[in-house]
Amino acid sequence: MSTFELIIEILATLAFAASGLIAGLRKRLDAVGVCMVTGLTAFGGGTLRDVLLDRRPFFWVEQHYWLWVLLALSVAGIAFLRSRHIDWTERAIQIPDALGLALFSILGTRIASEAEQPVIVAILMGVISAIFGGVLRDIVCNDIPKAFSDHKPYAVFAFAGSSLYLLLDAWAVAPIASFALSFALVATLRLLAIQYDWEIPAWRP
Amino acid sequence: MSTFELIIEILATLAFAASGLIAGLRKRLDAVGVCMVTGLTAFGGGTLRDVLLDRRPFFWVEQHYWLWVLLALSVAGIAFLRSRHIDWTERAIQIPDALGLALFSILGTRIASEAEQPVIVAILMGVISAIFGGVLRDIVCNDIPKAFSDHKPYAVFAFAGSSLYLLLDAWAVAPIASFALSFALVATLRLLAIQYDWEIPAWRP
Amino acid sequence: MSTFELIIEILATLAFAASGLIAGLRKRLDAVGVCMVTGLTAFGGGTLRDVLLDRRPFFWVEQHYWLWVLLALSVAGIAFLRSRHIDWTERAIQIPDALGLALFSILGTRIASEAEQPVIVAILMGVISAIFGGVLRDIVCNDIPKAFSDHKPYAVFAFAGSSLYLLLDAWAVAPIASFALSFALVATLRLLAIQYDWEIPAWRP
Numbered sequence: 001m002s003t004f005e006l007i008i009e010i011l012a013t014l015a016f017a018a019s020g021l022i023a024g025l026r027k028r029l030d031a032v033g034v035c036m037v038t039g040l041t042a043f044g045g046g047t048l049r050d051v052l053l054d055r056r057p058f059f060w061v062e063q064h065y066w067l068w069v070l071l072a073l074s075v076a077g078i079a080f081l082r083s084r085h086i087d088w089t090e091r092a093i094q095i096p097d098a099l100g101l102a103l104f105s106i107l108g109t110r111i112a113s114e115a116e117q118p119v120i121v122a123i124l125m126g127v128i129s130a131i132f133g134g135v136l137r138d139i140v141c142n143d144i145p146k147a148f149s150d151h152k153p154y155a156v157f158a159f160a161g162s163s164l165y166l167l168l169d170a171w172a173v174a175p176i177a178s179f180a181l182s183f184a185l186v187a188t189l190r191l192l193a194i195q196y197d198w199e200i201p202a203w204r205p
Numbered sequence: 206m207s208t209f210e211l212i213i214e215i216l217a218t219l220a221f222a223a224s225g226l227i228a229g230l231r232k233r234l235d236a237v238g239v240c241m242v243t244g245l246t247a248f249g250g251g252t253l254r255d256v257l258l259d260r261r262p263f264f265w266v267e268q269h270y271w272l273w274v275l276l277a278l279s280v281a282g283i284a285f286l287r288s289r290h291i292d293w294t295e296r297a298i299q300i301p302d303a304l305g306l307a308l309f310s311i312l313g314t315r316i317a318s319e320a321e322q323p324v325i326v327a328i329l330m331g332v333i334s335a336i337f338g339g340v341l342r343d344i345v346c347n348d349i350p351k352a353f354s355d356h357k358p359y360a361v362f363a364f365a366g367s368s369l370y371l372l373l374d375a376w377a378v379a380p381i382a383s384f385a386l387s388f389a390l391v392a393t394l395r396l397l398a399i400q401y402d403w404e405i406p407a408w409r410p
Numbered sequence: 411m412s413t414f415e416l417i418i419e420i421l422a423t424l425a426f427a428a429s430g431l432i433a434g435l436r437k438r439l440d441a442v443g444v445c446m447v448t449g450l451t452a453f454g455g456g457t458l459r460d461v462l463l464d465r466r467p468f469f470w471v472e473q474h475y476w477l478w479v480l481l482a483l484s485v486a487g488i489a490f491l492r493s494r495h496i497d498w499t500e501r502a503i504q505i506p507d508a509l510g511l512a513l514f515s516i517l518g519t520r521i522a523s524e525a526e527q528p529v530i531v532a533i534l535m536g537v538i539s540a541i542f543g544g545v546l547r548d549i550v551c552n553d554i555p556k557a558f559s560d561h562k563p564y565a566v567f568a569f570a571g572s573s574l575y576l577l578l579d580a581w582a583v584a585p586i587a588s589f590a591l592s593f594a595l596v597a598t599l600r601l602l603a604i605q606y607d608w609e610i611p612a613w614r615p
Contacts, residue, residue, distance in 0.1 A: 024558075030610050032565045033558025047462075052252075054261050056464055064528040118269040120276075135345075140545075142554045144347045148229075148238025155237045200235050257457075259466050323474040340550075349552045353434075353443025360442045405440050 008183075009107075012100030017042035017070055018093045020137050021077045027141045035074040037137055042070060045133035049108050049125050053115055094194050102186035105130040105158035106165050106179060119166055126162030131155050151199045154190070161186035213388075214312075217305030222247035222275055223298045225342050226282045232346045240279040242342055247275060250338035254313050254330050258320055299399050307391035310335035310363035311370050311384060324371055331367030336360050356404045359395070366391035418593075419517075422510030427452035427480055428503045430547050431487045437551045445484040447547055452480060455543035459518050459535050463525055504604050512596035515540035515568035516575050516589060529576055536572030541565050561609045564600070571596035 020041025024034035043060045050058050060066055108129025112122040131147045131154065138145040147154055161182045168178035192198070225246025229239035248265045255263050265271055313334025317327040336352045336359065343350040352359050366387045373383035397403070430451025434444035453470045460468050470476055518539025522532040541557045541564065548555040557564055571592045578588035602608070 027554060027559070029554070029558045030561040032610065033555070036558055036565075051256060051461060052263070054259075054464075058462070061527065061531050064530050067530045067534065117266065120269050120272040121266050124272065139344060139549060140555060140558070142347065142552065144232060144234070145238070145345060148234045148241055148345065149232070151235040155241075200237065256461060257468070259464075322471065325474050325477040326471050329477065344549060347552065349437060349439070350443070350550060353439045353446055353550070354437070356440040360446075405442065 008099055008103045011096045012103045013042050013066070014073070015093050015096030015100045016045075016104075016133050017073065018077075019097060019134065021074060021081075022090055022093075023137050023141050025078070025081055029141075031075070031078055034078055035071060037140055038074045038077075039067070039070050040140060041133045041137040043133065044136040045104060045129045045131060046108070048132045048136075049111070049129045052128070053112060053117070053125065055111070055115070095191070098187050098190035098194065101130050101154065101158060101190055102161060102183045105162050105186060106182045109162035109165050110175075110179070113166060113169065122166060123159060123162040126165075127155050127158045130158040153193050153198055153200050156200065157186045157189045157193070160189070213304055213308045216301045217308045218247050218271070219278070220298050220301030220305045221250075221309075221338050222278065223282075224302060224339065226279060226286075227295055227298075228342050228346050230283070230286055234346075236280070236283055239283055240276060242345055243279045243282070244272070244275050245345060246338045246342040248338065249341040250309060250334045250336060251313070253337045253341075254316070254334045257333070258317060258322070258330065260316070260320070300396070303392050303395035303399065306335050306359065306363060306395055307366060307388045310367050310391060311387045314367035314370050315380075315384070318371060318374065327371060328364060328367040331370075332360050332363045335363040358398050358403055358405050361405065362391045362394045362398070365394070418509055418513045421506045422513045423452050423476070424483070425503050425506030425510045426455075426514075426543050427483065428487075429507060429544065431484060431491075432500055432503075433547050433551050435488070435491055439551075441485070441488055444488055445481060447550055448484045448487070449477070449480050450550060451543045451547040453543065454546040455514060455539045455541060456518070458542045458546075459521070459539045462538070463522060463527070463535065465521070465525070505601070508597050508600035508604070511540050511564065511568060511600055512571060512593045515572050515596060516592045519572035519575050520585075520589070523576060523579065532576060533569060533572040536575075537565050537568045540568040563603050563608055563610050566610065567596045567599045567603070570599070 017038050020038040021034060023041070024037040027033075029037060039060075043058070046059050050056065105126040107126075109122045109126030111129075112125035117125065134147050135145040138147075164185055165178050165182035168181060169175070173181075222243050225243040226239060228246070229242040232238075234242060244265075248263070251264050255261070310331040312331075314327045314331030316334075317330035322330065339352050340350040343352075369390055370383050370387035373386060374380070378386075427448050430448040431444060433451070434447040437443075439447060449470075453468070456469050460466070515536040517536075519532045519536030521539075522535035527535065544557050545555040548557075574595055575588050575592035578591060579585070583591075
């Protein structure tokens with residue numbers, strides 16, 4: 001499982017980084033701003049989770065070569081996207097982003113659960129890991145976070161997948177099977193939501 | 206005192222949650238966004254205080270049933286407020302909000318003081334506990350924080366009440382009396398400020 | 411060196427505080443908001459660094475008289491700047507701000523390096539110490555952070571100076587010499603950038 005998990009984790013971090021890169025370019029940030037927003041989007045959710053759980057070292061300290069990788073990719077992204085249309089890129093990243101949502105939510109829940117956090121806290125840590133990179137990206141870019149306002153189901157799938165993981169875990173299902181099933185649930189729901197343009201109910205006064 | 210304190214704490218958390226709920230609905234966030242902003246407003250100030258003081262577990266981890274309560278209330282609030290006017294609600298929450306301001310500021314100061322922080326740091330922790338839930342709410346909603354810009358006295362009363370608490374404590378007044386007097390000071394001043402529409406001086410160039 | 415370092419640190423904190431004060435006044439915050447933004451700008455970068463490194467006590471807890479000093483200066487600043495033009499002030503603070511950038515970046519890198527963080531993490535901690543006070547100032551003031559979007563070189567000099575410090579340190583250069591050379595590099599580059607209005611490349615679609 002660990003090779004599979006590593007591949008998904010890399011894809012997921014890259015997808016989140018790409019969404020930060022695109023947001024930074026859209027907002028006309030300078031090169032420094034694009035790099036910072038890219039890193040914040042990729043690592044922000046996991047870092048906030050670890051600060052709340054008082055857990056060290058961070059992922060990006062333990063695997064510090066990733067900071068070089070992200071820096072190189074940001075610079076390459078700025079150069080590459082300079083003369084091309086970024087809409088294509090935005091559609092293209094929806095698949096790895098869905099995988100990232102699935103992986104980070106279940107990983108966050110598992111980490112909190114292993115730290116013996118209560119059920120609702122473990123679920124919340126899954127949701128925070130999965131969405132707060134994007135939330136911090138939008139705050140820095142001076143927008144209302146898309147995860148809170150675009151009426152597309154996103155965090156709810158993280159909530160559902162994290163809950164399923166804990167349920168299976170409580171039933172003593174093998175970790176690899178719990179992980180695979182929860183992952184499949186989140187990724188499938190998210191891809192269906194993108195395909196069929198699902199919306200969550202709006203509040204109207 | 207602990208029953209009294211618990212009742213006030215519940216009212217205060219609910220008042221802060223309600224202000225987050227209303228802000229989220231006003232900004233047309235989706236259901237996920239409303240729940241997240243509600244929780245951030247209710248728990249944000251105390252969580253930031255605990256991160257700065259390196260104090261675990263958080264209130265919402267120790268009392269984790271509160272996360273379920275807030276989630277249920279957020280969903281109920283979204284359904285209930287869907288077809289009604291929210292201005293009435295906003296006026297109605299000013300009283301528990303004043304109690305919340307009073308309680309959280311003195312509680313924050315007491316916690317910091319018990320952790321042997323210097324006087325000014327203890328006062329600051331009281332102010333942070335009381336106002337940063339609202340500050341984070343406004344940042345996520347993409348507004349300048351009301352506590353910093355609406356020229357209504359709010360944080361200054363937290364500052365005054367926290368100072369009075371530390372002064373009485375230094376004079377060896379019984380904790381319950383120090384608490385009650387400081388609480389009464391903040392709550393009374395805040396309610397008077399609402400009633401008579403007090404303003405703090407503006408800066409004009 | 412410690413007297414020299416202390417003088418620069420005081421100048422740097424004051425410069426960062428002044429930029430927060432001016433930003434708060436510009437945004438027409440009330441007196442509470444101006445004081446909070448002033449403190450956030452002065453201490454935000456170092457505090458975020460210390461939270462990430464799990465390092466206590468914070469600078470402003472250990473040297474808590476600084477909170478009184480900043481509070482007094484904020485109130486004095488509000489009174490003084492009430493009737494005067496603040497453009498003069500803004501230009502005047504560029505020199506201590508450049509010194510602050512230099513000092514905080516190298517200090518942050520040294521602290522992280524002493525905590526045995528990897529090279530890229532130590533550099534990043536230098537950059538975070540130097541720029542996140544201003545980033546938090548701009549987020550609270552509801553602007554896109556200037557450090558990410560104004561196309562003026564700022565964080566890149568912190569990156570360069572932090573790198574030079576680690577390089578010299580790895581070559582076993584005496585700490586005082588490493589510090590002085592790195593400090594001189596950042597401060598000189600920043601002052602040249604202001605003088606000659608250097609820009610970092612923009613991304614244009």
